Amino acid sequence: MAGRNANAPRILIVGGVAGGASAATRARRCNESAEIVIFEKGPYVSFANCGLPYHVGGEIEDRDKLLVATPELFQQRFNIDVRVEHEVLSIDRENRSIKVRGPHGESNEPYDRLILSPGAEPIVPPFAKGTFKNVFNLWTMPDMDAILSRLGKAAPKRAVVVGAGFVGLEVVEQLQRRGLDVSLVEKSPHVLPPLDVEMARIVERELRDHEVDLHTGNGIAGLRSNDGIASAAVLDDETNLEADLFILSIGVRPRTKLAADAGLEIGEARGIRVNESMQTSDPNIYAVGDAVEYEHGVLHRPARVPLAGPANRAGRIAGEHAATGRSSAMASVMGTAVVRVFEKTVALTGISETMAKREHKRVRSAIIRATNHAGYFPGAEPLVLKLIYEEGFGRILGAQCVGGEGVDKRIDVIATAMHFGATVEDLAGLDLAYAPPFGSAKDPVHMAAFVAANDLDARPPLLPPGTVLDGYQVVDVRTASEIETLPLKGAVHIPIDELRERANEIDPKRPTVVVCHSAKRAHVGAMLLCGLGFQDVRNLTGGMSIRSLVEPVGESTT
Amino acid sequence: MAGRNANAPRILIVGGVAGGASAATRARRCNESAEIVIFEKGPYVSFANCGLPYHVGGEIEDRDKLLVATPELFQQRFNIDVRVEHEVLSIDRENRSIKVRGPHGESNEPYDRLILSPGAEPIVPPFAKGTFKNVFNLWTMPDMDAILSRLGKAAPKRAVVVGAGFVGLEVVEQLQRRGLDVSLVEKSPHVLPPLDVEMARIVERELRDHEVDLHTGNGIAGLRSNDGIASAAVLDDETNLEADLFILSIGVRPRTKLAADAGLEIGEARGIRVNESMQTSDPNIYAVGDAVEYEHGVLHRPARVPLAGPANRAGRIAGEHAATGRSSAMASVMGTAVVRVFEKTVALTGISETMAKREHKRVRSAIIRATNHAGYFPGAEPLVLKLIYEEGFGRILGAQCVGGEGVDKRIDVIATAMHFGATVEDLAGLDLAYAPPFGSAKDPVHMAAFVAANDLDARPPLLPPGTVLDGYQVVDVRTASEIETLPLKGAVHIPIDELRERANEIDPKRPTVVVCHSAKRAHVGAMLLCGLGFQDVRNLTGGMSIRSLVEPVGESTT
Incomplete structure (x- = not known):
């Protein structure tokens, strides 16, 4: 010793x-x-x-x-x-x-x-390892001081941020706040790679709404420079992004x-x-x-x-x-994280559906839209919550949430439940605090769990948002004006409140998917059709509001 | 059938x-x-x-x-x-x-x-069961309509609200919002009886800061009236509260x-x-x-x-x-609740320390002060969080939180953990979402759990805020200006950063309590004294900020 x-x-x-x-x-x-x-x-x-x-x-x-x-x-x-x-x-x-x-x-x-x-330490690609006067990481106080010094001295107008992880997104927001025009480059197909694509699309919309010039599925291949000053980022597809400030936020080692x-x-x-x-x-x-x-x-x-x-x-x-010589034990970690992106909050815990599939888990997921507190109370803000869980017992594998106020709360609640190996049924039974300014008697966490529990009980099974619907009889239970705003081709249109009377217009033997804006009315409609003897009825999770964010991908129709 | x-x-x-x-x-x-x-x-x-x-x-x-x-x-x-x-x-x-x-x-x-x-149904005391034109419950739409009608027709200026439970407090806030002067009457010794007294005192301060005329420990004994119009509430101590509107929110049956x-x-x-x-x-x-x-x-x-x-x-x-014929099982409930009281949010789950003692549980508690998110990020709001737990394994029995933004989140996290029978150690290990606008790397939930874990390990044991300190050598580690603002009689004053050098000024054999504003520096000081061989050192939970809210009560000094 x-x-x-x-x-x-x-x-x-x-x-x-x-x-x-x-x-x-x-x-x-x-x-x-x-x-x-x-x-x-x-x-x-x-x-x-x-x-x-x-x-x-x-x-x-x-x-x-x-x-x-x-x-x-x-x-x-x-x-x-x-x-x-x-x-x-x-x-x-x-x-x-x-x-x-x-x-x-x-x-x-x-x-x-x-x-x-x-x-x-930040990963720096080889081509950026020189001594450029306007290319930075943001990892330490000296990094920050160097960026601020450059901002002060050279008054850059255009910035390229490379990497749309947590830090990259925060930097984008803050550079915009200073009045710079910002391009964001991300090699992965979508921003925030730990998210599933449909959730990331909501974040991307927020970025575009704030005039961020977004380049996803496109890495940085090099820098054009002159005399130690970088003048453009050259992307994998040979796009040139001219700028006078470059922040690299590619990842850490x-x-x-x-x-x-x-x-x-x-x-x-x-x-x-x-x-x-x-x-x-x-x-x-x-x-x-x-x-x-x-x-x-x-x-x-x-x-x-x-x-x-x-x-x-x-x-x-x-x-x-x-x-x-003694201590409590380090608890397992879930990778719970949160980031603010302009007016949106983005939070997640556990693993994504994409990752769960890569891990060969028998995974299912449910997406709900809700408001952070009672809709009748002023100031309710929408949020989208995705729950990822195992088939069978419904153990929670992860959750992702994008919205305004209250997003971090829902993810913290789910992360807490996951600490104990929670199932969907556990989430449905949580006793959460409710008053109109803070939540709903059925909290978004409950709603997501209810939807997941229905899915696990095949009441009805959920389809992922991007499912190719060609093999299905598609019943759109939205109003005419909703359909006009966000059309869905090839669907039979029967508004939810007419479905009971008009169910005879559709074929009870064909595989059927019911669709609405957020999947809530579609659940009512799907259960109704099940009750009327329809043999194979599905609900498109998240409804058109989420489907409209993703390209349909070739999934089997069974 | x-x-x-x-x-x-x-x-x-x-x-x-x-x-x-x-x-x-x-x-x-x-x-x-x-x-x-x-x-x-x-x-x-x-x-x-x-x-x-x-x-x-x-x-x-x-x-x-x-x-x-x-x-x-x-x-x-x-x-x-x-x-x-x-x-x-x-x-x-x-x-x-x-x-x-x-x-x-x-x-x-x-x-x-x-x-x-x-x-x-609302409990209505016998003397209020007549047909007063200005005495109401607020439980149904017709109740609400009747109150609004009275507000419209008679333009009352002064209201008495009887009962400081959730609904009573909401009514007080909302009547103030309409410009009425409001008196609030509560038979229990403090508002919100499910809270412990020191937490309720913070709510009472908020009420007084908003010019609510507060009468606690004083029930309503009768009404003075004339021609079907009540003109004053007569309290148990014979106080007369004159008013032209009376809302009874005594409880429900x-x-x-x-x-x-x-x-x-x-x-x-x-x-x-x-x-x-x-x-x-x-x-x-x-x-x-x-x-x-x-x-x-x-x-x-x-x-x-x-x-x-x-x-x-x-x-x-x-x-x-x-x-x-089948369903999932109803989960047990924790009594989780939240209420907004002007600028403060008040939330709780499980049982209070008072109730735990009544139940003969071997109960301990910890109180912390923290901010809802990183203190260095703009807009951080203070909160006070109390954790109530069993001796020994530290099973969580309840939690109470008063503050601004983020209070509901912390209570929901703890209520979620309690669903699974969580201990203090579980709370300390939760993986919660952190970014500067939303929390701290050590969340208030963690901080409360750390403090409780130290208490359970006697590192050092905590004393309740109202403990009579006569038998102790009291070491006040605050700054001189803090002491001036909130004096504590009979204490030895040694600022925390001088304690190591000046510990020889105090007696290592006497039972000692270390005190600061929020109990954080006091923890450092108490551990220091333990390390220097002091034999019996305590920390006053919540520090002077909480002690100043309660009357010292006769607790044993051991």
Whole structure:
């Protein structure tokens, strides 16, 4: 134990942002005798990395607000020695020491416990690795300062943001807020790849409504430049997007080199492998944050989830365990996330339907439209909620929600239920708070669960929004004016309130799909037809409001 | 089966609001062949009873918006026969028929399945049972219309609202909104009796800040009146509150007479006893809504929960079971509720600490102050969250939250976790959505769970906010200016960042309590003192911000 008392370990922490800072303060609170040192490669510890885009856009006005805790506070309140601009070069596990390079040279620092919180680093394509004056990542305070400096000096008018993940979307919004014209480039077929396509389409509509020039299914192939100034992004399809500012937000790569070089086990998800106490394959070395693998609550295998929430919780656990030898167990993570995109909120948890299929899960899904609170109360905002669940028992695999107020609440409720392995029936029975300004007696979460439960009971089965309907007798129960607004070819039109009388106009033996705007009336109609002896009736989940967002794809009609 | 096909039962429903309306439409969707009739005593079915106060205040402008579904819609879309102004007088279980009195006389109606959704009725004290022209309940559309008519005709200036439950508080807010001066009378020692006192005090402060004249711990004893016009409420302590409008919102009584007269079992909570399919002691008769007993998820015994959410969910289950002979099971209820009180949102789930003690549970509690989202992001609003949990394993018994934006979300998350019998550790591990506009990497739910987990681990134990501190060495770690604003007598003042150096000024052998504004720095300080060998250190939960709301009460100092 580095020559020290077992109750007073020397705890070294590599990386002083989310996970590392949480580990350090928790370690101190649990052990006043420990010696605790944080080595941070960059110039700042404990900064609000999730806030960076919002200072770029000026929504967070005061830069100092991003500095959540200073080295001085760590020292004074917690007796924690913070050494910024100190890079940890290597770990000598046998002698329990690390080699550190700081402004005044290299040194070896002995440890009893080592906590790695190295984070991740932005992926930069080779062609962007030069020293362009107007091409940036946005991952650290210095990144942000560089962007702001460029915005100040060169007053760019047009920006290209590459990558439509969480950070990319926040940057797009904030650059628009500053008055720039923004193009957004995403290699995947739709923005926010963790979403299913129909949900992503709603986000894309929001982007277009705010005049974002959107290029999906189109990666960046190169940059045209002159004298260190990039002048255009060249896309895979050879489109040239001229601009005077470029932000790359393509993704991040876990910083595992230090751990791997020391022989610590790296998992199949290419993160540092840890146990539930956040110990690596060396029990004296812990790891937390973007560089590690967490147990995924839906996939039931280790996965990387580079988000601030798990990093903070894992840091707390590692800090306690390093300081005392015990801790609670790190809970599995669901990948729950939320992002604001102009007037819309987009949130998700668990896995998408696309991913569930890739995992060979027997998956079904239901999409509902609802308002965040009672429709009769002023200010109700619409939301679309998709629930993804397994056939059979209906275990919830994931959920996605896009809308205004209250989107984050519904996803948090579902993520909470998923923590306990919830089924569709569990969601349907939740006792949620209701008053007209806050919800509905049947909350959107209930409605989605009711729809899913009906689907699981084949009452009636749901069809995905993009299903090719050629093999079906399609019964459109909308009003004439709804149909005019959003036509559906080849359908028999019988308004819902006439369906009972006019059911004899359609063939009870043919496979039938009932369609309305949001699938609510269609459910009533489909059940009615079932009750009248129709042999194979389906409901198109989400109705025309969702189908109109996607191209029909060739699914079997059975 | 009333002479009919078993697959085409005649289903009669008594009461056409929340539970009854849900039962009827669900029954139809599940069984196209059933004959379904709703008998509703009042003139409206399926009206938004939770919206009534908001139309009184004018926040919901259009009265028609409160009529969620009309008899015509029931008929046209669902082939459901709605008979308003039909009172069901008695049930003949042997012959499966009910006696009904409508506008055109009495009749007997046979049933195969009967669903009772009679609701509750407002409790009216004897002295208010006359025909005062200016004394009202607010429970039905006609009640609301009568109040609005009085407001229009007599233009009252001063109102007395009796009863500070959910409806009472909504009425107070809405009458203020119309420009009336409002007095609020509550017999219990504080508003919203399901809350614990310190949380209720925050609500009371909000009421006073909006110039509500508040009288707690003081019931109404009588009315002074002249010529059918009440002129003052006389309280238990003989205070006279002069006013020209009186709204009674004292509570409700379940309408169980019809069921009881028919020999159906009434439970210990004085509601109609039902099983998980909502069947009464007669399996052909179902009951739902305010008149029944639900299984309480914390108390694990039947309880009445007169709220719209459970009524709607129970109605759906009863409707399906009556129509098909099967259904999912009604989940236990937690009594989750929310109410807006001016700028504050107040939400709760499970049971209060007061009630837990009455139930002889070994209960502990933690109170935190946090903001609804990252403090560095503009518009963060404070909230206070109280978590109530059992000693030992830390099963969650309840939660209460008062604040602005995001209060309902935290209570819904905790209520969802409680559905699964969650512990404090479960809450600490939830993977909740985080981005700066929506939450914090450590959400208030996590923070409350962390504080509770520390308490359960005696790291350090928490003291209730009102604890008498005479026996303790009190260490106040706030800044001098904080102490000036909110003084605490008899404390040693050592600012948190000086505590490590100055700990020698205090006695490590004396029972010690550390105090700050919100209990966060006090936690750091208490752990520091523990680490320095102090033998008995406590933290005052919620800190001075909560203690300042309550009178210290005589608790033992151990």
